[in-house]
Amino acid sequence: MAMKHAASSALRSLLSPSSTFARNLHAPAGKKKIVGVFYKGNEYAKLNPNFVGCVEGALGIREWLESLGHQYIVTDDKEGPNSELEKHIPDAHVIISTPFHPAYVTAERIKKAKNLELLLTAGIGSDHVDLKAAAAAGLTVAEITGSNVVSVAEDELLRILVLVRNFLPGYHQAVNGEWNVAGIAHRAYDLEGKTIGTVGAGRIGKLLLQRLKPFNCNLLYYDRLRMNPEVEKEIGAKFEEELDAMLPKCDVIVINMPLTEQTRGLFDKNRIAKCKKGVVIVNNARGAIMDTQAIADACSSGHVAGYGGDVWPIQPAPKDHPWRYMPNHAMTPHISGTTIDAQLRYAAGVKDMLDRHFRGEAFPEQNYIVKEGQLASQYR
Amino acid sequence: MAMKHAASSALRSLLSPSSTFARNLHAPAGKKKIVGVFYKGNEYAKLNPNFVGCVEGALGIREWLESLGHQYIVTDDKEGPNSELEKHIPDAHVIISTPFHPAYVTAERIKKAKNLELLLTAGIGSDHVDLKAAAAAGLTVAEITGSNVVSVAEDELLRILVLVRNFLPGYHQAVNGEWNVAGIAHRAYDLEGKTIGTVGAGRIGKLLLQRLKPFNCNLLYYDRLRMNPEVEKEIGAKFEEELDAMLPKCDVIVINMPLTEQTRGLFDKNRIAKCKKGVVIVNNARGAIMDTQAIADACSSGHVAGYGGDVWPIQPAPKDHPWRYMPNHAMTPHISGTTIDAQLRYAAGVKDMLDRHFRGEAFPEQNYIVKEGQLASQYR
Numbered sequence: 110m111a112m113k114h115a116a117s118s119a120l121r122s123l124l125s126p127s128s129t130f131a132r133n134l135h136a137p138a139g140k141k142k143i144v145g146v147f148y149k150g151n152e153y154a155k156l157n158p159n160f161v162g163c164v165e166g167a168l169g170i171r172e173w174l175e176s177l178g179h180q181y182i183v184t185d186d187k188e189g190p191n192s193e194l195e196k197h198i199p200d201a202h203v204i205i206s207t208p209f210h211p212a213y214v215t216a217e218r219i220k221k222a223k224n225l226e227l228l229l230t231a232g233i234g235s236d237h238v239d240l241k242a243a244a245a246a247g248l249t250v251a252e253i254t255g256s257n258v259v260s261v262a263e264d265e266l267l268r269i270l271v272l273v274r275n276f277l278p279g280y281h282q283a284v285n286g287e288w289n290v291a292g293i294a295h296r297a298y299d300l301e302g303k304t305i306g307t308v309g310a311g312r313i314g315k316l317l318l319q320r321l322k323p324f325n326c327n328l329l330y331y332d333r334l335r336m337n338p339e340v341e342k343e344i345g346a347k348f349e350e351e352l353d354a355m356l357p358k359c360d361v362i363v364i365n366m367p368l369t370e371q372t373r374g375l376f377d378k379n380r381i382a383k384c385k386k387g388v389v390i391v392n393n394a395r396g397a398i399m400d401t402q403a404i405a406d407a408c409s410s411g412h413v414a415g416y417g418g419d420v421w422p423i424q425p426a427p428k429d430h431p432w433r434y435m436p437n438h439a440m441t442p443h444i445s446g447t448t449i450d451a452q453l454r455y456a457a458g459v460k461d462m463l464d465r466h467f468r469g470e471a472f473p474e475q476n477y478i479v480k481e482g483q484l485a486s487q488y489r
Numbered sequence: 490m491a492m493k494h495a496a497s498s499a500l501r502s503l504l505s506p507s508s509t510f511a512r513n514l515h516a517p518a519g520k521k522k523i524v525g526v527f528y529k530g531n532e533y534a535k536l537n538p539n540f541v542g543c544v545e546g547a548l549g550i551r552e553w554l555e556s557l558g559h560q561y562i563v564t565d566d567k568e569g570p571n572s573e574l575e576k577h578i579p580d581a582h583v584i585i586s587t588p589f590h591p592a593y594v595t596a597e598r599i600k601k602a603k604n605l606e607l608l609l610t611a612g613i614g615s616d617h618v619d620l621k622a623a624a625a626a627g628l629t630v631a632e633i634t635g636s637n638v639v640s641v642a643e644d645e646l647l648r649i650l651v652l653v654r655n656f657l658p659g660y661h662q663a664v665n666g667e668w669n670v671a672g673i674a675h676r677a678y679d680l681e682g683k684t685i686g687t688v689g690a691g692r693i694g695k696l697l698l699q700r701l702k703p704f705n706c707n708l709l710y711y712d713r714l715r716m717n718p719e720v721e722k723e724i725g726a727k728f729e730e731e732l733d734a735m736l737p738k739c740d741v742i743v744i745n746m747p748l749t750e751q752t753r754g755l756f757d758k759n760r761i762a763k764c765k766k767g768v769v770i771v772n773n774a775r776g777a778i779m780d781t782q783a784i785a786d787a788c789s790s791g792h793v794a795g796y797g798g799d800v801w802p803i804q805p806a807p808k809d810h811p812w813r814y815m816p817n818h819a820m821t822p823h824i825s826g827t828t829i830d831a832q833l834r835y836a837a838g839v840k841d842m843l844d845r846h847f848r849g850e851a852f853p854e855q856n857y858i859v860k861e862g863q864l865a866s867q868y869r
Contacts (some may be wrong), residue, residue, distance in 0.1 A: 160675045177640045178776040209670050259681050263704070267650035273645055274828065277660070279799070279821030283813050288805035290589050295533040295540045299830040301639050323700045324643070419659070425668035426621050441659025442668050448654065450679040 132210060137486055141202040142224070143174060143463070145183040146194055146212035147231075162207070162452035168231065170460050177467070178269040184300035187212045198222050203466070205459055206231045209443045211237035219246050227466055228479075232446045233313075234258055236480045240488055243479050250479035251472050253458030255312060257446035260392050262316035264419065264445030265363055271439045272389045272415030273300050285348065297415070301325045306359040308352060309366030309394070310336065311487070317363060318344045331355050353383055361389045364418075367487050368395035378403040381413065391416035393445050398424075398461040408438060419445045521582040522604070523843070525563040526574055526592035527611075542587070542832035548611065549649060557847070567592045573825060578602050583846070585609045585822035585839055589802055589823040599626050605847055607813050608859075611835040612637055612826045613693075615858045616748040620868055623859050630859035631852050633838030635692060637826035641773050642696035644799065644825030645743055651819045652769045652795030653680050653741065676794070681705045686739035688732060689746030689774070690716065697743060697820035698724045711735050733763055741769045744798075747867050748775035756782040761793065766799070770800035773825050776806075788818060799825045 123445070127254055136156060150163030161169040167183045174181045182201075186193035194204075194212055198221050206212035207230065214228060216239045228238050230252040243250050271277060275297035282289055305321060306329040307314040315336075328346035335341070335348045349355035356362065362384060366372050376390075377400040386392070390413055392399060401422055407413035417439030424443050433439050462472055478485045530543030541549040547563045554561040562581075566573035567590070572591055574584075578601050586592035587610065594608060596619045608618050610632040623630050630662035651657060662669060685701060686709040687694040695716075698708055708726035715721070717727045729735035736742065742764060746752050756770075758779040764770070770793055772779060779801055787793035797819030801810060804823055812820050842852055858865045 114855050148670040148674075150671045150675065151669075153671040157675045160671075162674060163671050209674075220787055259705075260679050263650065263680055264654060267647070267654055267656060270643065270647035270650065271656070275819065276647060277649070279824050280657070280819065283806075283818075283820040286808035286813060289531075290528040290822050290824055290827065291530045291540075291543050293822065294528075294542060294827045294829070294832070295530065295537045297824065297828045299640050299828050301830065302645055306775075320703045321704060324637075331548040337727075368832060395629065426663075428666035433666060438663075439660065440663040441656065442662055442670050444659050444670055444673045444677065445654075447670065447674045447676045448679050449674070450681065452674070 140178045142180045142200055144197045144201040146187050146206040148210035149185040159449045161456045162447050168456040168459055200224050203227045205231055207231045208234045209447045214238040217243035229459055231459050240479055240484055244482045251306050252454040253475045255476045256455035256458050257451035258312040258316055260448045260451040261313050261445045264392050265393050266318050266320050268391045268417035272417050273298050274344055281451040303360040304358050305361040306355045307365050314365035318346045329355055350481045356383045357385055362396055364392040364394040366394055368397050369488050372398050374400050381407045386412050386413040389415040396421040405435040408435040419443045508851040520558045522560045522580055523580045523583040526567050528590035529565040533745045539829045541836045542827050548836040548839055565815050568846050581602050583607045585611055587611045588614045589827045594618040596622035597766055611839050620859055620864055624862045631856045633835040634855045636690040636835035636838045637831035640828045640831040641693050641825045645697050645771050645773050646700050648771045649741055652797050653678050655734040684736045684738050685741040687743045687745050692777035694745035698726045709849040737765055738764045744774040744778055746774055748777050749868050752778050754780050761787045765793055767794040776801040785815040788815040799823045845869040
């Protein structure tokens with residue numbers, strides 16, 4: 110990974126004692142090759158002028174980038190050695206991707222990416238990048254922190270309601286010409302009065318708890334860090350020090366933590382068994398936090414009364430993934446963070462961060478996932 | 490409609506100057522025939538010990554009623570001259586029904602019901618009763634006011650989110666082995682920042698507004714009565730004096746008014762045309778407030794971007810009802826007020842009101858829909 114620009118290299122040694130990690134602290138000058146990996150819009154691309162998050166919309170920054178003389182490649186073709194992404198890896202300076210259609214930036218790809226400086230996640234969650242390899246290579250990885258937290262929190266509440274209220278069997282009856290109230294009502298509940306625990310209470314978890322407050326539920330949260338007493342009081346949620354002590358109390362469990370080495374497979378067969386029989390689980394965080402088969406088995410046995418989420422261990426999810434056909438699920442493709450409103454926010458965030466990168470300015474501190482060889486605290 | 494019991498008749502003339510309207514002000518003494526009309530539980534009846542709202546559950550009051558010597562007939566067979574309900578009309582003293590599987594108590598049936606004293610709605614909304622005929626016959630009509638208002642308000646927020654966030658196409662993709670984020674995202678929005686107007690802000694409307702508050706929306710309400718300024722401020726909703734002035738401002742419209750002569754067909758073709766293009770409408774109030782075909786047409790044209798609700802002009806809804814197959818709907822059978830929690834509350838309420846009726850005690854004032862020949866204000 111040879112340094113290419115003497116000037117920026119000199120700047121870097123001024124700014125950082127450890128030049129190994131400084132490849133991208135500030136952008137080398139010159140024209141860049143930027144690769145964006147997004148989902149395809151196809152026939153939907155032209156239906157909404159604000160639909161900027163698809164390949165065709167290209168975050169609405171093509172004109173701006175090209176006016177600055179940069180090259181901007183956009184594709185959805187991301188898997189395997191013959192993919193469009195793979196072709197551009199060797200000389201890309203910046204790769205932008207999203208959690209919805211993630212460009213998996215593996216250690217192998219990082220090794221090939223001789224020019225790479227910056228990996229931007231349009232959205233939240235950069236686990237599609239091998240963060241250790243990125244750190245070792247001196248790359249910067251950054252997210253548009255906050256761009257879609259509201260979108261995800263709203264969707265979590267939606268899925269909680271869909272499952273607790275047993276909405277989908279009723280919808281199927283409506284569509285299929287049926288009318289069987291008992292088939293819905295015998296397992297439909299109010300949310301009011303139930304105990305809801307969030308596993309992780311960062312930005313999204315807090316927004317969810319705030320939205321749950323008027324529902325008169327019993328709110329619990331488990332996190333590495335306890336909120337300060339004022340915030341805790343305002344939100345009205347009780348801190349739980351031990352995850353395994355919280356789980357059996359919950360009628361509804363919501364996952365709000367990043368995928369890390371510590372959280373991968375956290376909800377395995379044993380941990381699911383600790384949950385109350387009839388629990389509802391909502392996971393819009395990352396699919397791999399769950400043991401896939403353990404969730405499918407618990408839905409089939411009825412121990413888990415409902416599982417909902419928009420994240421899958423690999424995305425796009427294979428056609429035969431068990432979460433597609435297990436009973437009582439409320440699954441969708443990865444969608445909660447890519448509403449039109451979210452797209453407009455993360456597109457604006459990407460533009461701002463590219464602008465900073467080109468000017469050699471720092472990003473807002475909370476946006477860094479890997480900076481100068483260090484992983485952000487939540488990924489350590 | 491001869492008076493049967495001299496003692497109670499005497500009591501009535503003491504209590505009310507107008508004996509014409511006093512047939513049921515207080516119950517005549519003696520053993521009663523009580524007819525309950527509920528939906529059938531069938532194979533679901535035994536799956537949940539708290540499933541009291543079905544025919545088999547019979548509100549959990551059979552033992553109590555029979556221990557008092559009353560006769561308790563329960564059925565789901567309610568339509569036509571050969572139905573079980575029809576058979577018991579001539580000598581029933583009390584008919585209990587629900588909005589979910591309504592016993593239509595027409596003027597004709599009231600004429601046949603020589604013993605009838607009391608019509609109880611286990612839930613809210615007594616439009617299945619010909620209220621004018623009931624008033625003229627001196628019957629009491631009462632609801633379990635408040636028993637399922639939270640249940641309905643929660644469900645309204647659920648349907649708002651399902652439609653605004655475009656959940657169902659994503660769910661279908663998950664089930665059908667597909668992955669096409671664009672097909673969902675191009676018309677999925679955050680609820681945050683949108684304008685939501687409730688048409689009617691009684692008990693349910695207020696509960697909905699309270700639950701919407703943390704979503705940072707622009708909240709409007711139209712009602713006959715303005716809330717007092719303190720309540721209005723706490724709820725954070727702006728009063729609109731004119732329905733037709735509010736409608737074009739709304740991204741989401743929620744119906745929260747009873748079905749009366751004034752509200753029947755209120756949302757016809759002309760009124761729907763006044764709504765913003767792309768509006769989402771949620772109606773858990775009563776189906777007949779809408780012009781059925783006008784809603785179906787507006788969903789087909791895209792003027793209405795989504796229509797959701799659990800109420801239909803006639804229930805059970807016919808197999809070929811256009812709301813079952815129009816695009817972008819979130820319809821279910823009538824379910825929102827009959828969660829397990831709601832069933833337990835309205836069952837307890839029915840027991841309390843029967844107990845009062847047997848003892849000749851008055852009901853809580855807000856529970857009366859027809860009392861001494863007068864309709865409650867919302868039905869006038």
